[in-house]
Amino acid sequence: MTALGNFRILELAEGVSGEYCGKLIADFGAEVIKIERPSAGSPTRHLGPFAGSGEAIERSGLFAYLNTNKRSVALDLTTAAGRDMLQRIVATVDVVIDDHPSGWLAGVGLDPEQVETRWPGLVLCSITAYGQNPPDERRNAGDLTVFHSSGWGFHTPGVGFEDKPPLKGPGRFFSHYEAGQEAAMYIAGCLIDREHGGLGRFIDVSMHEVMVSRADYVVAQFVAGEMDVTDWRGGFDMHGPGGIFPCKDGHIYVFMATPDQWAAYRKMVGDPEWARDLPPDWLMKGLTPERIALVRRDLCDWLKERGKVQAAHEAQELGITLVPVNTPHEVMESPQYAHRQYFVDVTHPVLGTVKYPSVPYRMSETPAAITAPAPLLGQDSALYLVGRG
Amino acid sequence: MAKLQRGGPLQGVRVVELSKIWAGPETGKHFAFMGAEVIKIETKDALDFTRFDTLTGDINKARGFMSVNPQKLSALIDIKTGQGVELVLDLLRHSDILVDNLRPGAMERLGLGWDAVRAVNPRIVQITMGMYGNDGPLAHQTGYAPCFCAIGGLSALVGYKDQPPTGINMRYGDSSYGTAAAYAGLVALLHARRTGVGQFVDVSAVECMTTMIADSMMDYTLSGAEQACDGTRHAEMAPHGVYACRDGSWVSIAVASDQAWTALAGAMGQEGLAGDPRFATLAARKANEEALDQLVSKWTAQQDVGEVVRLLQSRDVAAGKSCNSMDIIADEQLWSRGFFPDAVQPDGTVRPIVGPGAKISRPAEICDDAPWLGADTDYVLGEILGLSEQEQAGLKEAGITS
Structure with missing residues (x-):
C-alpha cells in the first residue's frame, strides 16, 4: 500500500521547485x-545533464529525476480550449501545484483569490521566488538571486574568507529544492485537516522566505536584537579551529567545541606539549588566533598520513565529529548509502538504466518508491483528455 | 482537548x-x-x-x-x-x-x-x-x-x-x-x-x-562527470555571479538568456556589447567568461547596489542585493x-x-x-x-x- 495513493494531483509547475514538490508526492x-506544453514540453526538459540518444526533449537527466512516477498530458494553456479543459481536470483533483510567477494562475483561470469559493475542497499551492504580488525590484529571480537575498549567499563561505567574493550555493537549484520541499510539507499538512472538514487551502510559498527561515537559528536572534547585526561576512558563524582540511586523498571536515571533544582531540594528535596547559573549555570561552593556528597545524600533520575514511573512523572512535568531504562518486560508493539503498536503479526508455538518488527517509509501512520513470512528453494525454474535449 | x-x-x-x-x-x-x-x-x-x-x-x-x-x-x-x-x-x-x-x-x-x-x-x-x-x-x-x-x-x-x-x-x-x-x-x-x-x-x-544536489548526482550517474568548484559560475547562464558595487555591497546577477544579456548590456550603457561576437550566445559568453565578468564588475563598481538592482529588474534581468544580517531584518517585504x-x-x-x-x-x-x-x-x-x-x-x- 502507498501512503498517498488515494490523492490526485495536478502539476502545472514547469520549474525545478514545483516539479520537485510534485516528485516528492508522486514517489509516495x-x-x-x-x-x-505541446511539442516543447516542460522547460526542464531543455536543461542538462543530457544523456542517451534520440529525441532531444527526452534526454534530460534533470527532467528524468524530477518527474518520476508522473503522467504527462500535453495541453496548450495559451488557447481557450486548453484552459477550458484545464477547468475540467481541476474539478477532479485534490491538489494543484504551480511555480509560475505571481499572476500566472489567474491568467489560466485559477485565480488564487477565487479558490475558496469556486473550488472549496482544493489545495492550491503556488511557489514563487518572492511570494504573491512581489515588489517591482523582485520580479525577476534565479536561484542565485534568492540564495543571496536570503542571507545564505553573503555568509558563504563565512569567516576567514572576508577578502574574497561571496559564493553560490551547492549545485544549480539549491533554493528551488528547498522551496519544493517546504511546499510538499505544507500540502501534506493541509491534506490532513481536509480529510475531516473537506476544505482546501491556498498555500503561498515564497522561496525567499523559505531560505530565510532555514537560517532561523541565527535570524531569530538578529531580529530579536539578541545577536549583533552587522555587515560582516562572518556574522552567521560559530568560531573555532574547525573547518575543511586536506588529508592524504582529499579533504575532511572537523567540528570541535566541547571540553570532551578537546580532550579527545589531544589524545588523537598525541597530546602535544603546548595543548596541556589550556583550560578544558577554551573552545567555548578562550578562542585566540594563536591557539586555533596551533590546533590546525597539528591536525594537518595528523591528516597527512591518513585517508578521509580512515581519519573519520579514528576520530569518531574518540568522539570527534570528523567526517569525509565526499565528491559525488564517493557518496555513491559509501557503504552507508549502499546499505540504506539510497541510490536506486530506474529504467527510462531513452536514458536506459541508471542509478537515481531516492529519498532521505525510510518508512516501515509505506516507503517511497520509483515505480515508473519520468513520462515521455504527452504519453498520457489520451487517458486524461479523450472523452472530455 | x-x-x-x-x-x-x-x-x-x-x-x-x-x-x-x-x-x-x-x-x-x-x-x-x-x-x-x-x-x-x-x-x-x-x-x-x-x-x-x-x-x-x-x-x-x-x-x-x-x-x-x-x-x-x-x-x-x-x-x-x-x-x-x-x-x-x-x-x-x-x-x-x-x-x-x-x-x-x-x-x-x-x-x-x-x-x-x-x-x-x-x-x-x-x-x-x-x-x-x-x-x-x-x-x-x-x-x-x-x-x-x-x-x-x-x-x-x-x-x-x-x-x-x-x-x-x-x-x-x-x-x-x-x-x-x-x-x-x-x-x-x-x-x-x-x-x-x-x-x-x-x-x-x-x-x-x-x-x-540530486541533479549533480544525476550528472555523475549518467556521464561520470564530477563538477569542480567554480566560484559563482553556472553551466547554463553567463554572466552568473556576485559583483562588488561602489558602496561596498555585493549584487548577484544571473543572465539566463541572450535576451537578458542584451538587456544587461543596455543597462550598462554598452548596447554595442550585445552584438559583440565574443558574447552573442551562451557558448560564446562561457568561452569568454573572464572578460565578460571583468566588464560587468567594472560597471557595478561604479554604481550603488540599489541602482543596479532597480535598473536590471526594470529590464527583466534577475538581480538582487547579497543581503547581510542588517538587510534581512530590515527587509520591507518580509515585514509587510x-x-x-x-x-x-x-x-x-x-x-x-x-x-x-x-x-x-x-x-x-x-x-x-x-x-x-x-x-x-x-x-x-x-x-x-x-x-x-x-x-x-x-x-x-x-x-x-x-
Missing part, C-alpha cells in the same frame, strides 16, 4: 498529472 | 518531541506553526545544550533555544528513570507523532524504541533522526550541520576555482533536514489517519543533503508579509520571531514564544494523563518530574 504513490 | 487552540491544519494533532539542538526542534516547529500541540519532554540533567546561553545565563531565555522552539510546551520528565519512561509511554498513547534525534541507539536503550512505542500506540508515527540514519555500518557516527554537508556531497561543490572546497555557510543543514523529516512524518500521519496503522520514519541527515510575527513569552515579554516559510489560508495563530523549562508538566500529568494531585506530588517528590 499519488497520481500526479503533469501538464506540459 | 489540547491546551492551546490555535487553528490551522494540524489543530488537534499532538506531537511529543524528544529532540535537541536544531534539526529535531525544527521538525517540531513546523508542526507547531501549522497548529499542532507540540510537547517537548526535557530531562533536568540532560538538557539541550542550546538552553545554556553563555550571555544571558538564563535557561528560559537562551537565545539559540528560543529561535527554534516557539509555540511549544515543555514538560520536565526524567527519562533516565523507569518511571519517567513509563510516563512518556503513557503520553504517547494520547499522541499522534513522536520526534526524536537523540544519539543513535539512545531511544532503544531508554526503552523508547519503535517496538516499545508501537506496543503502546499502534497508530503513532515515530520520526527518528540521525546523521547517517538509524541503521547501517556508519550509523553510529555523529556530527553537526557542516558534517552533513561534507558527507552528503554539498561541500565539495562550493568553493573558489582551483582552490580546496569551502562548503556552504556552516549553519546550513539542520533546518533542511528537519523539514524533510516533517514532510515524511505528515505523509505517515495521513496514512495512519486513514488506516489506523502508524509507522517508523527513519530520516538521514546526509541523505537529505545529497537530495539537495508578516514574516516576523510577534510572540509572547510567559512573563509577558513580546518580541518578533522568525515565522514560517509559507503563508496559508486559515493559518494557525502564531503568537507564543518558546516555553519555559517545565512550564507545562502539570498540564501533561494532570489533564492528558489524568493523574491526581497526590500522584503528581509523589512524582515530584521522587524527582521524576518537576
Whole structure:
C-alpha cells in the first residue's frame, strides 16, 4: 500500500521547485498529472545533464529525476480550449501545484483569490521566488538571486574568507529544492485537516522566505536584537579551529567545541606539549588566533598520513565529529548509502538504466518508491483528455 | 482537548518531541506553526545544550533555544528513570507523532524504541533522526550541520576555482533536514489517519543533503562527470555571479538568456556589447567568461547596489542585493508579509520571531514564544494523563518530574 495513493494531483509547475514538490508526492504513490506544453514540453526538459540518444526533449537527466512516477498530458494553456479543459481536470483533483510567477494562475483561470469559493475542497499551492504580488525590484529571480537575498549567499563561505567574493550555493537549484520541499510539507499538512472538514487551502510559498527561515537559528536572534547585526561576512558563524582540511586523498571536515571533544582531540594528535596547559573549555570561552593556528597545524600533520575514511573512523572512535568531504562518486560508493539503498536503479526508455538518488527517509509501512520513470512528453494525454474535449 | 487552540491544519494533532539542538526542534516547529500541540519532554540533567546561553545565563531565555522552539510546551520528565519512561509511554498513547534525534541507539536503550512505542500506540508515527540514519555500518557516527554537508556531497561543490572546497555557510543543514523529516512524518500521519496503522520514519541527515544536489548526482550517474568548484559560475547562464558595487555591497546577477544579456548590456550603457561576437550566445559568453565578468564588475563598481538592482529588474534581468544580517531584518517585504510575527513569552515579554516559510489560508495563530523549562508538566500529568494531585506530588517528590 502507498501512503498517498488515494490523492490526485495536478502539476502545472514547469520549474525545478514545483516539479520537485510534485516528485516528492508522486514517489509516495499519488497520481500526479503533469501538464506540459505541446511539442516543447516542460522547460526542464531543455536543461542538462543530457544523456542517451534520440529525441532531444527526452534526454534530460534533470527532467528524468524530477518527474518520476508522473503522467504527462500535453495541453496548450495559451488557447481557450486548453484552459477550458484545464477547468475540467481541476474539478477532479485534490491538489494543484504551480511555480509560475505571481499572476500566472489567474491568467489560466485559477485565480488564487477565487479558490475558496469556486473550488472549496482544493489545495492550491503556488511557489514563487518572492511570494504573491512581489515588489517591482523582485520580479525577476534565479536561484542565485534568492540564495543571496536570503542571507545564505553573503555568509558563504563565512569567516576567514572576508577578502574574497561571496559564493553560490551547492549545485544549480539549491533554493528551488528547498522551496519544493517546504511546499510538499505544507500540502501534506493541509491534506490532513481536509480529510475531516473537506476544505482546501491556498498555500503561498515564497522561496525567499523559505531560505530565510532555514537560517532561523541565527535570524531569530538578529531580529530579536539578541545577536549583533552587522555587515560582516562572518556574522552567521560559530568560531573555532574547525573547518575543511586536506588529508592524504582529499579533504575532511572537523567540528570541535566541547571540553570532551578537546580532550579527545589531544589524545588523537598525541597530546602535544603546548595543548596541556589550556583550560578544558577554551573552545567555548578562550578562542585566540594563536591557539586555533596551533590546533590546525597539528591536525594537518595528523591528516597527512591518513585517508578521509580512515581519519573519520579514528576520530569518531574518540568522539570527534570528523567526517569525509565526499565528491559525488564517493557518496555513491559509501557503504552507508549502499546499505540504506539510497541510490536506486530506474529504467527510462531513452536514458536506459541508471542509478537515481531516492529519498532521505525510510518508512516501515509505506516507503517511497520509483515505480515508473519520468513520462515521455504527452504519453498520457489520451487517458486524461479523450472523452472530455 | 489540547491546551492551546490555535487553528490551522494540524489543530488537534499532538506531537511529543524528544529532540535537541536544531534539526529535531525544527521538525517540531513546523508542526507547531501549522497548529499542532507540540510537547517537548526535557530531562533536568540532560538538557539541550542550546538552553545554556553563555550571555544571558538564563535557561528560559537562551537565545539559540528560543529561535527554534516557539509555540511549544515543555514538560520536565526524567527519562533516565523507569518511571519517567513509563510516563512518556503513557503520553504517547494520547499522541499522534513522536520526534526524536537523540544519539543513535539512545531511544532503544531508554526503552523508547519503535517496538516499545508501537506496543503502546499502534497508530503513532515515530520520526527518528540521525546523521547517517538509524541503521547501517556508519550509523553510529555523529556530527553537526557542516558534517552533513561534507558527507552528503554539498561541500565539495562550493568553493573558489582551483582552490580546496569551502562548503556552504556552516549553519546550513539542520533546518533542511528537519523539514524533510516533517514532510515524511505528515505523509505517515495521513496514512495512519486513514488506516489506523502508524509507522517508523527513519530520516538521514546526509541523505537529505545529497537530495539537495540530486541533479549533480544525476550528472555523475549518467556521464561520470564530477563538477569542480567554480566560484559563482553556472553551466547554463553567463554572466552568473556576485559583483562588488561602489558602496561596498555585493549584487548577484544571473543572465539566463541572450535576451537578458542584451538587456544587461543596455543597462550598462554598452548596447554595442550585445552584438559583440565574443558574447552573442551562451557558448560564446562561457568561452569568454573572464572578460565578460571583468566588464560587468567594472560597471557595478561604479554604481550603488540599489541602482543596479532597480535598473536590471526594470529590464527583466534577475538581480538582487547579497543581503547581510542588517538587510534581512530590515527587509520591507518580509515585514509587510508578516514574516516576523510577534510572540509572547510567559512573563509577558513580546518580541518578533522568525515565522514560517509559507503563508496559508486559515493559518494557525502564531503568537507564543518558546516555553519555559517545565512550564507545562502539570498540564501533561494532570489533564492528558489524568493523574491526581497526590500522584503528581509523589512524582515530584521522587524527582521524576518537576
